[in-house]
Amino acid sequence: MRRIYVDRAEAGRTLAESLAAWRSAPETVVLALPRGGVPVAYEVATALSLPLDVLVVRKLGLPSQPELAMGAIASGGAIVLNRDVLRYLHGGDDALESVRARETAELMRRERQYRGDQPPLEMSGRTAIVVDDGLATGATMEAAVRALGSLGAKRIIVAVPVASIEARERVAAVADEVVCPYTPEFFSAVGQWYRDFDQTSDDEVHDLLERAHATLASPAGSGGGDS
Numbered sequence: 001m002r003r004i005y006v007d008r009a010e011a012g013r014t015l016a017e018s019l020a021a022w023r024s025a026p027e028t029v030v031l032a033l034p035r036g037g038v039p040v041a042y043e044v045a046t047a048l049s050l051p052l053d054v055l056v057v058r059k060l061g062l063p064s065q066p067e068l069a070m071g072a073i074a075s076g077g078a079i080v081l082n083r084d085v086l087r088y089l090h091g092g093d094d095a096l097e098s099v100r101a102r103e104t105a106e107l108m109r110r111e112r113q114y115r116g117d118q119p120p121l122e123m124s125g126r127t128a129i130v131v132d133d134g135l136a137t138g139a140t141m142e143a144a145v146r147a148l149g150s151l152g153a154k155r156i157i158v159a160v161p162v163a164s165i166e167a168r169e170r171v172a173a174v175a176d177e178v179v180c181p182y183t184p185e186f187f188s189a190v191g192q193w194y195r196d197f198d199q200t201s202d203d204e205v206h207d208l209l210e211r212a213h214a215t216l217a218s219p220a221g222s223g224g225g226d227s
Contacts (some may be wrong), residue, residue, distance in 0.1 A: 003162070003182045007196040008036065008133050011161035012043025018179050019129065019159055023048045027154070028127040031055040033144060034110060035200035036190075040161065041131035042208045045216055048129075052212040054205070055130060056110050057144045058103040062088060063095060070096070072140040073103055074147035075111065082139050109180055114209060124152035131159050134190030135180075138167030145174045162193045 005011040022028055030052045033039030038054065045052035060071040062085060070089060071081035079100070113193055127149050135141055141158055148156050158171050159179040162189035172178045182193070191197040 001186075003193065005161060005194050007194060008039035008200070009043055011133065012087050012131075013047065014049035014181055015040060015131070015159055015161050015179070016044045018181055019044060019048060019157075020051070022127075022129060022157075025050070025127065027125060028129065029123075030129045030131060031052060031144075031148075033057055033130065033132040033140065034114060034205050035202065036134075037132035038060055038183050038205045039200060040207050044129065044131055044159065044214055048123060049216065050129070051216055053210065054114050054209065055128075055144050056107050056114070057140050057147070058107045060096070060099050060103055063099065064088070064090070067135050069139045070099075072143035073100060073107060074143040075107065078143050078147035080139055080143040080146060082137065110202070114205055123148060125154050127155040128134070128153045129156065129157045129159050130175075133161065134193065135160050135163035135167035135171060136187070136190055138163070138170035140173050141167070142174055143196070145171065148173075152213035161188065163187075 028050055028052050030041050030045040032038040032052065032054050034054050041052060055074065057072055057074040059069045060073065061071050062068045063088060066072060068085055069082060070085040071079060073079045130141065130144050130148065132141060143157065145156050155176045157177045158175045162182045163180045165183055165185065168178055168180055168183050
């Protein structure tokens with residue numbers, strides 16, 4: 001049966017049902033990939049009574065086709081490259097470095113905007129439930145998982161409402177666990193599985209994080225490390 005989510009909030013509530021075992025779990029935090037992952041993760045964190053924070057990751061889009069990911073970067077210096085897509089990159093290392101520098105600047109801007117003066121989480125010894133609105137290639141999520149591993153996370157659970165079979169397998173190779181209620185056989189884009197897939201704005205991200213920090217357990221234990 002073809003599953004269509006009404007919007008990201010409904011997808012998050014559905015996803016939370018598959019994560020019920022982690023309700024109020026100690027030393028556990030929900031980390032959202034901005035922007036689209038934040039409305040999903042907010043519902044997960046609320047249902048599980050867990051703190052919510054963001055993990056900023058940026059896709060490295062092919063210059064000729066920006067929506068096609070040739071890799072991704074994450075806070076902490078992690079970079080993941082898709083060698084199959086890189087074959088189509090004209091300009092070699094210089095072109096790749098140009099995209100990487102631009103996306104690094106945007107990653108830093110978003111961290112400042114979302115976090116303000118709050119320091120990033122200390123992830124050492126913690127369980128991270130990493131949430132996005134879906135996985136198409138898995139490159140961005142793979143970068144997120146690798147970044148968290150370098151920060152000492154004890155256990156990394158990837159949780160998404162929908163994923164391609166290939167992306168799920170890619171992420172399962174690096175994460176401790178993947179929770180995904182729906183993995184359709186024919187998959188072209190994440191948005192095809194949502195009735196409402198409007199872009200999430202920076203203001204929406206900020207507002208949801210503020211709301212979470214006011215109503216959920218504090219994500220503190222902050223200091224040392226990026227998220």
